[in-house]
Amino acid sequence: GWPRVRVFNHSWDDPASLSTVGEISAEEAFQLTDGRINHRVPVRLNRKVTEYDHIIACGPVFPHEVAGFSGGTKYLFPGIAGPEIIDFTHWLGALVTNLGTIGIVDTPVRRVIDRAAAMVRTPLTCLTLAIHGSDLHGLWLGEPDVAFREAARLSAQLNVVRLPQPVRSVLSMPSERYDDLWTAAKAMYKTEAVVADGGEVIIYAPFLKEVSFTHGRLLDQVGYHVSEYFLKQWDRYASVPGTILAHSTHVKGTGTFDAASGIERPRIEVTLATGIPEERCRRINLGYRDPATIQPEDWEGHDDRLLVKHAGEQLYRLAGR
Structure with missing residues (x-):
């Protein structure tokens, strides 16, 4: 035609x-x-x-x-x-x-x-x-x-939803159109701004079983970290493509890294409740939760919790920001 x-x-x-x-x-x-x-x-x-x-x-x-x-x-x-x-x-x-x-x-x-x-x-x-x-x-x-x-x-x-106050926990459910974390990470990007300091974004996607079909090997080596982790150890990471480092820091979120002690302090926690095994989640420096233990309705009707279906389609921000 x-x-x-x-x-x-x-x-x-x-x-x-x-x-x-x-x-x-x-x-x-x-x-x-x-x-x-x-x-x-x-x-x-x-x-x-x-x-x-x-x-x-x-x-x-x-x-x-x-x-x-x-x-x-x-x-x-x-x-x-x-x-x-x-x-x-x-x-x-x-x-x-x-x-x-x-x-x-x-x-x-x-x-x-x-x-x-x-x-x-x-x-x-x-x-x-x-x-x-x-x-x-x-x-x-x-x-x-x-x-x-x-x-x-x-x-x-x-495409921007504004909340009156921050929440402690977001259950972010990406669409099944995403087949790896590389693409499903929008579930973090578009909800990070409404999470209170010390809070958590849980990416709930039992169907998702791969970190990245294209870049998984590199991400297994590098892991997920705040930007200071890379900047304060630049000699170790200067050869890693900027796209990989950017994805890593965007998923991990903002935070600090003390080079002397080696302690990394992200502003919030990011937990995978997916088909990616716990061992791999820990290896790439992300949290793990068994998706079978999660009931999405538990995130509904609470002032300090937020359920986001089709996560990644809309941006969540705090009112006035």
Whole structure:
């Protein structure tokens, strides 16, 4: 039915499939990231972008843990980018933290993404949607910045739930569409902000049996830690891709690490009640709970508990923040 349509898989790790369109210098990186990163990064993306007359990026805008909101020029970077800027943007997001990023339009990562996109000579038009569940509430077609910001403004109204006070425990139930923790981790990202200090997010997904089908080996080696754990032992972890470190810190959440004592103090606890064995949960530095011992209804009707079904679809924040 679509004889002139072709679908290509983006091979981010194949240099032959990428084209360099520019570079962000160390000085510019320092400025864009508010002093967090001061090294250069080549700007590479799928070379097919340079072989067409026009790019149309189509998709929804939601609160996002790395960029603040998804959509816009994010479809280029890191969407179809090379590994350098993928790692750069994700590690930057980790340094800013999920709490300082998600649901915010203007973020350091968004500035880097937009700067990289400005180096692409092929014209870009965005067909941007604001949706709630499966219902379309708004659609914009035009310049990426305008379309993105309008959709983000409406998405912030549609997809952010505000609570009057923090809770001690969240039972966060991701959809069965997620088949590993790497993707189901949105159950943590989008509920972290409403958990009181010393509280807990329980990711309840008995169907989930794998940490990451793509990155599981590395995550078994690195584990899940707060960002200070890596920053204060950078010689040990500098060679680990920034995307891996970012995922690790986003799932673990904020906290501190004392290098002298080796003691790590996360702000909240993250517990897996999944099909991932207890031994592996402990090995990667996450809590474990047997999902058979959990009754989701126990999290309903309590001021200090929260049950979130289809976790990851909406962002939970405290009122006034």
